[in-house]
Amino acid sequence: MDLKQLQYFVSVIEHMNFSKAAEKLHISQPSLSNAIKKLEHEIGSPLLERNTRNLHLTEAGQLLYERAIVVLKNIEILKLEIDEVVVHGTSEITIGVMDSIKYWLPKVIAEYKNRYPKMVFHLVDILGSELVINSLKSYKTHLVITNQLIDEADLEVKCLYEERLVAVLPLNHPLVEKDKLTIADISKEPFIISKEGFQTRQNILNAFEKDGMDINIQFEIERLETAVSLVRENLGISILPEKYLQGPTAKTIVLKEIDSAYLRRNVYLVYMKNRHLPLAIHQLFDEIELFLSEKTS
CATH class of the missing domain: 1.10.10.10 (Winged helix-like DNA-binding domain superfamily/Winged helix DNA-binding domain)
Incomplete structure (x- = not known):
């Protein structure tokens, strides 16, 4: 046959x-x-x-x-x-990304481009576990960086780091004076949160539920940048991933730790186990892990 x-x-x-x-x-x-x-x-x-x-x-x-x-x-x-x-050789890499890695991923790519200056990067937004799985299995992406814990036999999942979810307040907010906040401190504040389908939204709602507190949602957003802009204009407060808020963004708002064991999350690198990936892409894996290990050590 x-x-x-x-x-x-x-x-x-x-x-x-x-x-x-x-x-x-x-x-x-x-x-x-x-x-x-x-x-x-x-x-x-x-x-x-x-x-x-x-x-x-x-x-x-x-x-x-x-x-x-x-x-x-x-x-x-x-x-x-x-x-x-x-x-195509090893001239292109397609990475599924989420909004919250915008601070550190460009730094990794800048270092990587010193070694592979002709490499072309395609960065595509991939949200939700089903989209992560489909994009990898259909060969639309080489790897995906996500906060979704994927359980698929065909996929390799590596935890890159754990990070806190922190309160984001306007510069002149009364709660700025407190060293650490509680869920009770922010439960009545007008709240800015990601729309349905985002893992971070579920983490936040779970933390409020565990503390027996209601949440006063006033804005639902898709991009974290929008949440920061709304906070800056004194329209509410939010809870966002700590690594996203590094760099210049941190100077325009105030970050506060919240006393809750549930406001933490993991970020994962996911790729197909049996897919042939060129050496240049494996080198990118190493660059990502090296950069993050140096930042957390």
């Missing part, structure tokens, strides 16, 4: 109709029927039970279908990997 026969067979099963499968494959129905009969002859067993209305898989057909899907998927992946090595 060859790959074309497997493709024909899988198409017949997916459509459970020879004429529709033939149309999809752009071949005649008699040619498709002959190809399946030839495959059955080579295997020495019927693959399909045919009647005037329906097709049904035999036991041998079910086994072949399950294995054929895996073979064809692996061939598709191999073509993508060969294309990456032969056509």
